[in-house]
Amino acid sequence: MNKGREKRSVMLSKLSPLHQGPFALTFGCQERQQQPVPRRTFLRFLAGLSLASFGYGCVACSPERTSVPSPLSGTKLFSYTGHSDFVFCVAWSSDGMQIASGSADHTVQVWNALDGEHESTPSIQDGAITSVAWSPNGTYIASSGDDSKLYVWDTITGKLAFVCTGHTHGIWGLEWSPDGKYIASGSGDDTVRIWNANNGQFIQKYTGHHGPVWDVSWSPDGTSIASGSSDHTVKVWKVWNEASWNKPVIFGKHHTLVHGVTWSPDGKYIASGGFDSKMYVWDANNGNLVFSGSHSDVVYGVSWSPNGKYIASSSRDRLVKIWDVSTQQNVALYAAHSGAVYRTAWSPESKRLASACRDVVVQVWKLPNTLS
Secondary structure (H helix, E strand, O other): OOHHHHHHHHHHOOOOHHHOOOEOOOOOOOOEOOOOOOHHHHHHHHHHOOOOOOOOOEEOOOOOOOOOOOOEEOEEEEEEOOOOOOEEEEEEOOOOOEEEEEEOOOEEEEEEOOOOOEEEEEEEOOOOEEEEEEOOOOOEEEEEEOOOOEEEEEOOOOOEEEEEOOOOOOEEEEEEOOOOOEEEEEEOOOOEEEEEOOOOOEEEEEOOOOOOEEEEEEOOOOOEEEEEEOOOOEEEEEOOOHHHOOOOEEEOOOOOOEEEEEEOOOOOEEEEEEOOOEEEEEEOOOOOEEEEEEOOOOEEEEEEOOOOOEEEEEEOOOOEEEEEOOOOEEEEEEOOOOOOEEEEEEOOOOOEEEEEEOOOOEEEEEOOHHHO
């Protein structure tokens, strides 16, 4: 490396590891040189990246399966149009009455889940908002994004409760623990952190990833956290077992960046989605692959239905696909968006979904009646 390039790399390292290179890619993959880009441009790069094309069919475990029934179509209920830029994230309140969405327009907005009527804008942050989550009791909303801070808002008063600081780069994934006592966050600084949900106090940091962490998900019993990273892996951390903090269980099938993770409601499985256009379902106990499915482009997000029957995968191919866990088939899809679909959120009764999209809207839609 010549001195000019070395000097340029040092200057860029002060911005964010998201914009640095090289990343050491594991599981036999070649080391790749990532070119630096401005943070704002990187978000739009995410919105437009296409790495490969795969078929729409489910890749099942059984070699005997040669065809699957054609998937049914979801039905649009309404669109929320209050944002003025890409909508990166969406979350449904536990009572099913409200939806929160976060956008590149720097706002978190709360609106009525029945008709899309805007109710409040609790958060205006200094940067794009890439993750939003309701507390289990619906009293608070946590949000994070480009400015490296985690905000917690009181949904009743609309006031800021506290701010968690400590990450050194953007926070791309967050989730409340099932008991509502903790918040987990994943960041471009390659770490997963846990915070006290009552006062924002930092509790613990996990440092086993070798690239930005894009999503996190708690196990239903609150003892483990799954995280997805640019290092191609899903890692599972035993939260309260100090002896295992440096020895996470590693799920390593993805061939590139892992952008979404979600735990099944019964705690037996973990689903992940990545830039290799794949959705994988893993055995949470041993990391074995259970089944997989494909999109024709990048899979940005995965979400498990509360009733445990279905997984939704959202993609740059503008589709949301619904996978039946018992049959391992793509049984439904939603194709009404005009841009990349980043994240989805299920209603508590598992019959409706909200999908956040590059087309600047959130659409609320229902599953085919035969699946509800």
